[in-house]
Amino acid sequence: MVATVSARAQVAHLLRRAGFGGRGEELDAAEKAGYEATVASLLGAPQGAADAGVAATPPPVFPVIAPPGRDVTARKQANRERAQQAAQLAGWWLTRMVRANAPLVEKRTWFWHGHWATSIQKVRSAPLMLAQNQTLRALGGGDFATLAHAMVGDPALAVWLDEIGSTKRAPNENLARELMELFTLGVGHYTESDVRAAARALTGWRLDRAGGRLLFVPAAHDDTPKTILGQTADFDSVSLVDLLVGQPASHAWVVTRMWNRWAAPGPVPAEVMARLRTAYGAGRDLTALLHALLLDPVFRGPTVVGALAKQPVEYVVGALRALGITPDDADQAILLGTLRRLGQVPFEPPNVGGWPSGDAWLTAAAAQARLDFARWAVTKGDLGAVSSAPAASRVDATARLLGLDGWSDRTRAALQEAAGRPATLVALALAAPEYAVN
Template sequence: MTSDADRALIGHLLRRTGFGASGAEIDAALPAGYQATVEALFADAADPTADPGVAATAPPQLPGTYSGKPTTEPAYDLIAWWLARMTAVRRPWIEKRTYFWHGHFATSIQKVRYAGLMLRQNQTLRTLGGGPFHTLMRAVFTDPAMMLWLDAEGSTANAPNENLARESMELFSLGVGDYTETDVRQAALALTGWRLARADGTALFAPGAHAQGPETILGRTASYDLDSFTDLLLAQPANAAFLAARHWLRFGSDAAIPASTRQNLIAAYRSSAGAASNDGSDLTALARALFTDPAFTGPATRYALVKQPVEYVVGVLRALRVSPPSDGTAADSRLLRQVLNGLGQVPFSPPNVGGWPSGQLWLTTAAAQARIDLAHWAATTGDISAVADAAPSARIEAAAHLLGLDAFSARTTAALSDVVGAPPDLVELALLSPEYLVN
């Protein structure tokens, strides 16, 4: 026997682990219950090819070299493809997770300038984003797009570049205050010697360009290379606490992570330490602990996050069953790029290495027109039959169900009551409602 509380809790989980959740998706998950729905997230992630949405959205064919003429134009196809993939998948956790890591390891095509390398990074984040963080971090260090983005390509013992060393600690693994400027300079030496092969854009190690050491980093002295430096970073107590806080910020709440939640997530992350297949940096265990933590399932986190623009746009497309084209030159693709640009978040183009902001910064008056444009287009293009076919007296409730909302406030309901006779207008206003702008 399920209750309204059960339905609200599962809706909360599906919204946070996907891009919104329609009433139909919530209804389908309800019989299994909350815990089984959580476990289904990770079971599906184990075999992403089983999702028909993946098969229907093959990645664009982009050159993987970095020896040709650089250009950002193929990024249009890249953006269109990822929007199509996020919209098409049946189980969106893998794409939501990839979107999270794209913000964490923020890399912009505006500097990289090779769409094929950006696609390769996107695939790496998708493939490794639920395994050991050690494996993901190690791959990011030699990811070609990241190497170009943070000037690691060509860093030598005689001319070490500090960008990747700094961000690997500040933004990727430890956080501000858990390293010194001396640590940055010494870590830069540990990361020297890596090159990109122009023929296929892969990372190659040139031993002659690598600093021989020893270096003293984070209080420990050794002749470090990329692998031992990665080991050192993940051995720091700050690493687990940093990743716990980052996951809470993006999936839990803008409010500070509760101490008990932080400890639960740290313990889960470190739970596999010493196991043959893991090193105590289990990202799936961390995510499972988050989604089952009392602070996440409690009422304080419901609708506590403002939707980021990509979440909002993809959620609209999914709810109204609009399939965006994977051709970046198509008219609808251009419209969606314009909307995302107006909202302030275009995939593959973060503003800086810190990624995009969160919270109420997305609710600007400048972005309001972009939301209006999207809502009007979607309401006149998408499938709103669930609302149009309902009796006028039931259309507001039907709109809430279509969009996966528990209910509209009395104030929103009063505004929607004025347009119940015009279903497209009703859906458009529902998409612009305060209830739909938060997650």
């Protein structure tokens, strides 16, 4: 007998993957509207200032931190200010994820942050990281070529991958290598010779920190012919990106990256790959690709539903949204401390490959950190829907509050023992396996 996924479980899955989960009333509305209509609503929701939650969380404005020179005291003060700005930036984005009425935009931006993974720990500039974040948000649903061009010209990425100061006399290969391996083509679709030639194409850029932009210095650029992927031309950063994103391997790589993070780990089923590549098309349309992915029957089926573990940011943001908690300034240190314990702080990916996915997040240490967070969250959240329910119905009321379509028998039995203590019940539910699954 082939396993099936109920209509309610499908929309619950959709709201988790295309956002950060939904409360019971949101699941009710999605189930009533139907799966396809809900996908259309998620993709067509008002964005930018038209989203009241986004309008309520404008980006921070950071004062310029003056170069400290050699004075030790001034350097320490500058480092403290940078750390404060980094915490403010991460706290702002968490709050926007919580408050956004169109969470798919923030979820998509989070995906691209992991794809073009850049860390403030090396960039050391909140303004540059914020500018990159805004680029990912603005361009993450359009033509992948437009996004790739913007990111190759992104100052934060250039600092992160040592592109600043790469000259025709001493080309740095970091950006060229990662541009091919992680960002556009995937392993096995280029050679070391291609990397060296691409590094020459990317030479000549300097950073204007005061203006937060890259400046091109023609005298430092290698303008001689280069052979890349079998084609010879005077490639520069623009023509190099055009070459890479036009490769069939690039189309397959973008589909694979999105499938692995939005749907399931591992190879993309052949029939799914064909459908998604068709949607992506010659125009490299990222919104069309995501639309096709969310509607794909395999995405809605038993091999994908529950196939991913929630990343820490997804877990924390989803819990805050479910419990109606809008973080204030005092909460930010607790939330960032929780995420640091869990191993995922916005703007601090561990390396250029981004964060891991799947079962890597399901460790004993992570379980304790989630439980500690849950105990704090229930002191701040709205538990009225659970506490007002009869004791016999509170376990189901908790599932509804958290946007889950049910519990296993084992979890239900454990939660039922805490039914007389609503705060304890909800905290345990937040730490339960069912809530850890995305």
